[in-house]
Amino acid sequence: MPRKDEEIMMRTDRGIFMLATVFGVLMAPAASAQSAAGARIVLEDALGRTVALPGPARRIVSLTPSATEILFAVGAGDSVVGVTSYCNFPAETASKTKVGGFSGKTVSAESIVALKPDLVVISGGMHVKILGLLEAVGIRCYAVEPLGIEDVCRDILAIGKLAGQDARAAAVVADMKGRIGKVAAAVRNSPRPSVFWELWDDPLMTAGGATFISEAIAEAGGVNIFAELKEEWPMVSLEQLLTRKPDWIMSGNDHGDRLNLAAVRGRPLWASMPAVSAGRIATVEADAINRGGPRLADAVEAIARILHPDSFR
Incomplete structure (x- = not known):
């Protein structure tokens, strides 16, 4: 049956x-x-x-x-x-x-x-x-x-x-690539801070290297601390995170009150990480970074301004 x-x-x-x-x-x-x-x-x-x-x-x-x-x-x-x-x-x-x-x-x-x-x-x-x-x-x-x-x-x-709409599509791609290229050029000679991208907090999930989120972090002048992982959206352990000591903790703004400085400092052992002790926790527009569309350029620009504010004044 x-x-x-x-x-x-x-x-x-x-x-x-x-x-x-x-x-x-x-x-x-x-x-x-x-x-x-x-x-x-x-x-x-x-x-x-x-x-x-x-x-x-x-x-x-x-x-x-x-x-x-x-x-x-x-x-x-x-x-x-x-x-x-x-x-x-x-x-x-x-x-x-x-x-x-x-x-x-x-x-x-x-x-x-x-x-x-x-x-x-x-x-x-x-x-x-x-x-x-x-x-x-x-x-x-x-x-x-x-x-x-x-x-x-x-x-x-x-x-x-x-x-x-071939011509319009080509124009959208040209604009997107042009904007991302300008960001990459602006941060090319800057130090590249390490970033933990929190996709979810329980279980702890992140973006692996084969994702446009990881690529957006790189184009914005950062380094995804889990870029070597081949799985797209892997679960990771707190021990792995503590060992890699990210300079920044970032996420989309769809985490609500789960990703802010006070909430993260309240997580057991998280306060010892450089990103948390220095208050370097930030979010960007979730739909822009989570969707594979034209607004990825917006996300790259937003991440770059967070990681390299002096390059965009």
Whole structure:
């Protein structure tokens, strides 16, 4: 007998195919009109899949906040018909239909199908199951899963191309790279303080070297003390942290009252660390640093101003 979650998935599968029957005829004219709108677009996504569109997508659902930010940044906001409840930037996302949360378990496939999209942008790590369901009813999906800043730039260019906004996407990437390059040049000859990035406090988690957070710290003139770890978001021990003696402790500002000087000083043994004893604890805009989108440049600038204030006066 199937487990309850399997029964739910079976019912979801059947529901999607029923919806596909209803909406299939309605979706076909849109595809035909799209073919006439531009040349065929063929790209490889983060999962190594070949994604082909007959022309620029005109009805797009985004299942990742980073992709949503990219779509609006490249001028394709009017083509976005659905987003997740976590897609909160820019303000225009508030008027878009919500199709669920970020994880695959909270996304409503039926809601996506009902929007008749010609493209759904997904997370390669979070949405594999829903990818199969959507492809089964003929909905094209493009997966993103950026690790470094170059991956983010690649995603911006790819999403721009899929949305028919190649030139705007290239301009966004040029601006982003230019701003990050100016920061790197400003701090090039400065000492590089060591940084512990606190992703979560219990259990203690950080950013490994293969992440755009670690790369942002480096571009801002710092050194991630766990940059050698290959896991993206590893758990680390207090003993490891005490041994590495970071100059700074940093995080996104979504930690609430858990990451401030008083709270950290109250943690057993933390007061002995150089960062804590000197009061060097800081946060930056969480969505800017946690999302692989154009606002990563904002995060690099913010980190650099914290680590090297004299270079930006």
